[in-house]
Amino acid sequence: MKRIRSTRTTVIPSDKSSKALIPTQRKLRGGIVALCLITLTACGSVQEPGERQAVEGFAGLVAADEPQAAVVGRDVLSDNGSAADAAVAMGFAMGAxxxxxxxxxxxxxxxxxxxxxxxxxxxxxxxxxxxxxTPAPAMSRGLALLHALHGATNWEELLVPVENLARRGVPVSRAFARDINEAAEQIPEESQLGRLLRREDGSLLREGDKLVQPGLAGLLGNLRRQGVGYSAGNTLATLLEDAANRAQLDLSAEAVRSVRPLREVPQEIEVDNDKLFLPAGPFEDRPLRQRLVRALNEGEANATAYRGRDVPSAGLVVADRFGSAVACEFSMGALFGKQVLLEDSGIIAAEPVQGEALDSLTTAVIGNQNIPRSRLALAAGGGDSAGAAAHVISGVLERDEPLDAALSGLPGEARRSLINAIYCPTGATGSGSGSCRVARDAHSDGLSFLVR
Known part of the structure; x- marks a missing residue:
């Protein structure tokens, strides 16, 4: 019988920076070393995550809907970072x-x-x-909370390479070029965002062109130096309120200061000796949990039974050699949100993501509560992402399908979803890495790595 545990909610105060939480992270790293010594799991040379050094052998797995973000995650894992470190760096990298x-x-x-x-x-x-x-910016504080809870590498070290991407410029990927072309008619050519997305001759940026974002580089630089507290400070809040007023958007400084990411106990489903963890909070009343239970109990995901509001998103999954894993989906509520760049802040105003729009964002991780191992991480975005997740998870767990096969042949609206997934039947650790597979949807222009 599958069992689902109730949830509880706490919040991170807006004036807490990642620097203030580093001692807790050191304590967690020490726990990892002790666990390796006691259980004799495959921890290689018993290195602590976050200690900057090149990893020999298996370092982890990573996949993302944008290829350069996947490269950033690969580099974090190669430098002995944790799964949460890689996810934080990849999330910020997608901003660039x-x-x-x-x-x-x-x-x-x-x-x-x-x-x-x-x-x-x-x-x-x-x-x-x-x-x-207009929704207040939430991404920086959400990623900072993830880093404070499960990160190991210093906050500053994660942001330096991402800041450089924004300042020096990055080649436009095929995935981003498609978004530019799709949204071009909604973005005024003479607006700040319109100018950012165009070449000197006025034509739209194309695949391979360089995208430079000095405003975003400035934002990342301030976050790197001052910690996440900068995102809730008066300087940025006032800047965003003034820029929003000039753009005739309703965004107050108080709303910017008041953003609180939610830390919650995930929803759980028992899967053999492991736990399948799902998002909590506003996702609790959405259909994913019920459909996954049906899929695991009856082998039927019923992926065509529900259609929510389709919103564009970008996903990532990452697993490290210490038995940890992260799955994330990010969204602006629409391509480029409200299509307004708030002057030189580097921030683009978003559309709300709530109600049926939540069904376009699905994340799931399988871990064990007795030994340090993760077996699966999945992020699905767009279309019927809940049905897509149920189909893939039941495929590898119940029907013993290879991960690539489970990702193909999605039914109904699930075919419109973009999926990144990691599956390690015996666990994503050094000893179990030979069975690991990482894959992405065939329609994706992203990238995936098994990092060695």
Whole structure:
């Protein structure tokens, strides 16, 4: 019988920076070393995650809807970072490489399993607002909370390479070029965002062109130096309120200061000796849990039974050699959100992601509560993402399909979803890495790595 545990919610104070939480992270790293010594699991040379050094052998797995973000995650794992470190760096990297879906003005949801603690957390930081207001930026504080809870590498070290991407420029990927072309008619050519997305001759940026974002580089630089507290400070809040007023958007400084990412106990489904962890909070009343239970119990995902509101998103999955895994989906609520760049802040105003739009964002992780191992991480976005997730998870767990086969042949509206997935039947650790597979949907222009 599958059992689902109830949830509880806490929040991170807006004046807490990642620097203030580093001692807790050191304590967690120490726990990982002790666990390796006691259980004699395959921890290689018993290195602590976060200690900057090149990894020999298996370092982890990573996949993302934007290829350059996947490269950033690969590099973090190669330098002995944790899964949460890689996810944080990749999320911020997407702000530089795919701002149509993952700009700091938006938000998202992550499920993270920390192998050393054999426990998981749901972190929700969606762009939400009511009464026609513009959602306050939530992404920076959500990723900072994830880093504070499960990160190991210093905050500053994660942001330096991403800041350089924004300042020096990145080649436009095929995935981002498609978004530019699709949204071009809604973005005024003479607006700040319109100019950012165009070449000197006035034509739209194409695949391979360089995208430079000095405003975003400045934002990332301030976050790197001052910690996440900068995102809730008066300087940025006032800047965004003034820029929003000039753009005739309803965004107050108080709303910017008041953003709180949610830290929650995930929803759980028992799967053999493991736990399948799902997002909590506003996702609790959505159909994913019920459909996954049916799929695992009866082998039928019923992927055509529900159609929600399709919103563009960008996903990532990552697993490290310490038995941890993270799955995230990010969204602006629409391509480029409200299509307004708030002057030189680097922030693009988002559309709300709430109600039926939540069904376009699905994340799931399988971990164990007795030994430090993760077996699966999945992020699905767009279309019937809940049905897509149920189909893939039941495929590998119940029908013993290879991961690539489970990703193909999605039914109904699930075919419109983009999926990134990792599956390790015996666990994503050094000893079990030979069975690991990482894959992405055939329609995706992203990238995936088994990092060695």
């Amino acid at each position: 490489t795919m701002p149509s879906r993952a700009n700091p003005g938006g938000g998202g949801v992550c499920v993270s399993y920390l192998g050393s603690e054999r426990d998981a957390v749901s972190v929700t930081f969606l762009p939400q607002a009511s009464g026609g207001a």
